Amino acid sequence: MKSYAIIGGGFTGISVLAQLLDQPDSKHISITLFDTPEKLAVGTAFAEDVRTNLLNRPVNTMYFREQGDFGVWLEKTISSKPLALDAFIPRSHFGQFLCYQLRQCQQLAAQRGIRLRIVPQRVVDLLPQDQLFQIVTGEGGNGHYNRCFLCLGTTTCHDPYGLINQAGYYDTVWPVNRIEINNNESVAIIGSRLSAHDAAIALASRCRKIYFISRKGMLPRKVSGYQNIIPQVFTQMEIKRLSATYGKITIAQLFRLLRQEFAANNCSLSQFIQHSDPGITAMSILLALNNNISYAWRQLNEQQKQRFILRWQARWQQLRIPIASPNAQKVEELFACGQLEHLHGNIVIKPQAKGFKISIPGSVSVLVDKVINASGISSSPENYPLVHRLMQQGIAAAHPFGGLKICSDSLCLLNTEGIVVPGIKCIGQLTIGEYYAVGNIDVLHSQARLAVESRWHDTYSKMACVGE
Numbered sequence: 001m002k003s004y005a006i007i008g009g010g011f012t013g014i015s016v017l018a019q020l021l022d023q024p025d026s027k028h029i030s031i032t033l034f035d036t037p038e039k040l041a042v043g044t045a046f047a048e049d050v051r052t053n054l055l056n057r058p059v060n061t062m063y064f065r066e067q068g069d070f071g072v073w074l075e076k077t078i079s080s081k082p083l084a085l086d087a088f089i090p091r092s093h094f095g096q097f098l099c100y101q102l103r104q105c106q107q108l109a110a111q112r113g114i115r116l117r118i119v120p121q122r123v124v125d126l127l128p129q130d131q132l133f134q135i136v137t138g139e140g141g142n143g144h145y146n147r148c149f150l151c152l153g154t155t156t157c158h159d160p161y162g163l164i165n166q167a168g169y170y171d172t173v174w175p176v177n178r179i180e181i182n183n184n185e186s187v188a189i190i191g192s193r194l195s196a197h198d199a200a201i202a203l204a205s206r207c208r209k210i211y212f213i214s215r216k217g218m219l220p221r222k223v224s225g226y227q228n229i230i231p232q233v234f235t236q237m238e239i240k241r242l243s244a245t246y247g248k249i250t251i252a253q254l255f256r257l258l259r260q261e262f263a264a265n266n267c268s269l270s271q272f273i274q275h276s277d278p279g280i281t282a283m284s285i286l287l288a289l290n291n292n293i294s295y296a297w298r299q300l301n302e303q304q305k306q307r308f309i310l311r312w313q314a315r316w317q318q319l320r321i322p323i324a325s326p327n328a329q330k331v332e333e334l335f336a337c338g339q340l341e342h343l344h345g346n347i348v349i350k351p352q353a354k355g356f357k358i359s360i361p362g363s364v365s366v367l368v369d370k371v372i373n374a375s376g377i378s379s380s381p382e383n384y385p386l387v388h389r390l391m392q393q394g395i396a397a398a399h400p401f402g403g404l405k406i407c408s409d410s411l412c413l414l415n416t417e418g419i420v421v422p423g424i425k426c427i428g429q430l431t432i433g434e435y436y437a438v439g440n441i442d443v444l445h446s447q448a449r450l451a452v453e454s455r456w457h458d459t460y461s462k463m464a465c466v467g468e
Contacts, residue, residue, distance in 0.1 A: 002029050003144070005135055007123045007386070008151035009035030010043020011064075011441060012428045014098055015448035016149050017105050018065065021114065023452065030115035032145070034137065037120040041102045043153045046095030049175040050202040053091045054324045056194065060085035061226050061287065062094055062441065064101050073097050086225045088324035125389050126424075133423060149451060150413070150426045152384055154377045154439075160190060161349040163371060168355060173374040176202040185369035188213050188349070188358055192342060193220050195374040197323050200340055201330050210340045211368065213358065217344030218318040222328030225280050229288040234261040236295045249299040251308050261285060273319065286320055290442040297436035298408050305401055321439070377439065379403060379432050387430065395421055399433025408434045410454040411447060420457040427451050 004020060006013045013033060020031055033040075038047065055062060062070045075083050077100070078093055109116035121137035128134075132144040156172045163169040170179055173195050181187055186209035189196045197220065200210050212219075234257045242257075243249055255269075262269040265281055272282040297305070308316075323331070334340035348359045349371065359365040379402030381387045387404065390396035390413075397405045397416045405414040406426050413424040427447045432438050435447070 002146040004029055004031045004147045004149070005133070005143075005145040006031065006033045006149045006151055007035075007126075007135070008043075008149075008153055008428075009033050009040045009102075009118075010045065010151065010153045011098060012043075012153065012444050012448060013149070013151035014041055014102055014105070015064070015445055016151060016427065016451060017116075018101065019448050019452040021105055021108050021112070027112055027114060030117075031109070032117045032119055032135075032143065034119045034121060034123050034135070034142075036122050039153075040118070040120065041098040042092075042095035044174055045154075046091050046098060047175065048092045048095065050177050051090050051092075052201045052327070052330075053176070053198050054088045054327050055091050055094060056088070056223065056322055056324045057287070058086045058088055058225055059083065063445075064097065070094065070097055073100060088326055123386055126386065126395075127393075128395065128423075131422075146423060147456065148424045150387075150424065150430060151428055152386065152430060154429045155383045156373065156376065156378060158375070158378045158380065158383060159373070160375050161371075163349065163351065163356075163373075166351045166356075166371075168370045169351075170370070170372045173199045173372050179203065179370070179372060181207040181370060184208055186210070186367075187370045187372060188343075188356065188366075188368040189372050189374050190214075190349075191374035191376060192218065192344070193318070193374075193376065194321055194323055195376065197327060197331050199372055199374050200334060201327055204330075204334055204339060208339075209368075210334065211358065211366065212340070212342040212344075213347055213349070214342070214344045215347065216314055217342065218314065219342070220318060220328075221278050221283070221322045222325050223278075223280075223283045223322035224325040226287055227280055227284040229265060229281070229284045231261060231285075231288050231292060232264045233257055234289055234292055234296075236292055239292070239296050239299055243299055248301060249296070249304070251300070251304050251312075254296050254300075258289075261289070273315075278319075278322075283322060287442075290437055290440050291446050293437045294435045294443050294446075298434060302400070309401070320437075377429065379429070381430065384430070391416075395424070401433035401436075403430045403432040403434070406431055406434050407457070410457060411451045412457050422456060422458045425451045425456075 006016050059071045071085050121139050123135055124138050125136035126133055133148050134144050135142045176199055181203055185207050187207050188211045189199050190213045192212040192214040196212055242253055259269045265285055267282050272278050345360045350357045355367055355369045356371050357365055357367055381398050381404050394416045396413055399405045404426055407420055411425040413421040413426055415421050428438055437443055
């Protein structure tokens with residue numbers, strides 16, 4: 001009997017658990033799921049917090065096992081009246097849905113006689129021992145396992161202005177409801193994208209003044225809904241054809257495919273990039289391409305990837321990660337009444353005897369009482385304590401474009417010598433260097449299936465499947 005450990009119990013970890021239980025030989029395995037009680041099933045993204053934190057995808061585009069399952073559950077469980085499937089609802093509702101899915105997995109395991117344990121502890125170390133892995137939690141050793149899935153979610157543990165440990169500084173925006181602000185205080189939010197908008201909306205009734213602080217000054221697009229789009233041109237088959245024809249894929253070729261995809265849906269890519277209101281069809285095209293974007297990224301060589309990051313990455317993130325239209329309207333109202341301002345440029349933040357001084361060259365400085373870091377998700381693996389330990393041991397190696405080096409065909413971990421590590425697979429943010437677009441449920445769902453169904457490479461070997 002093989003024993004499996006799933007480290008991290010958010011959307012990704014629960015997806016891996018469900019996929020394991022669906023395997024035909026699942027009766028011959030035991031599974032242990034590790035996560036802290038407050039993160040179990042919901043992770044950071046879907047935990048209970050303020051009600052103003054909305055999903056930026058409507059009900060009919062959110063799912064766990066298959067399209068539509070979230071909407072069906074909502075109508076049976078939450079909604080007392082007919083539910084608008086194109087509505088943007090609080091993120092915590094999806095968290096409740098994931099908790100329900102975890103209970104379903106527990107029931108299924110019990111019916112099949114599968115040993116499923118949930119250990120409400122944080123894993124701090126992973127030690128190879130005689131073709132097994134010993135897992136160590138904050139409370140001590142917790143057994144040996146044949147297989148391990150790293151589903152660690154996301155981290156924001158970076159400090160862009162060196163303010164850590166300063167009084168009045170919050171190193172993450174989550175959960176918003178723990179941030180102590182009173183009506184006479186002002187707050188600066190580092191960042192200007194989705195997390196910053198969520199924080200501004202949640203804090204608006206509790207403080208006097210809010211500032212967005214960013215270097216490039218880009219705000220997220222708003223989205224009012226999505227259509228059901230099936231990719232016609234920007235497909236994995238067409239990308240494979242280009243690779244077979246030309247021997248390599250370039251950014252220029254991918255943008256050409258993207259323009260053709262937009263044209264096939266009666267849209268203009270140029271207008272989408274230039275206009276602040278992109279329209280439902282344009283945003284729907286990008287949503288439909290989530291998995292194909294990840295596939296295309298894996299076909300690029302290092303030079304082409306670097307070119308995209310330097311020229312397009314910031315813009316792409318602004319285009320691709322929208323804000324739900326109800327919250328976009330609230331932010332527009334905060335700007336209009338003067339309660340919210342956006343400061344951008346080469347900003348300097350210095351702690352004062354009380355509060356912080358924010359300076360921009362050529363502009364008047366402002367003083368704020370609190371600073372909140374909402375600058376986004378870190379792609380540095382060192383910011384994950386467990387991953388940092390694996391790197392110290394030589395079991396894991398940093399990918400040049402973020403996260404860890406993995407075999408893209410199986411998600412198996414690679415060590416510092418580029419050798420596959422039997423028994424450890426990575427899903428989610430740790431694969432960002434190899435998969436790029438991992439911040440959405442579509443790619444995470446696909447990765448969970450791939451991680452469970454692909455081979456494990458049970459012997460140490462140099463893998464040709466990895467992007468060099």
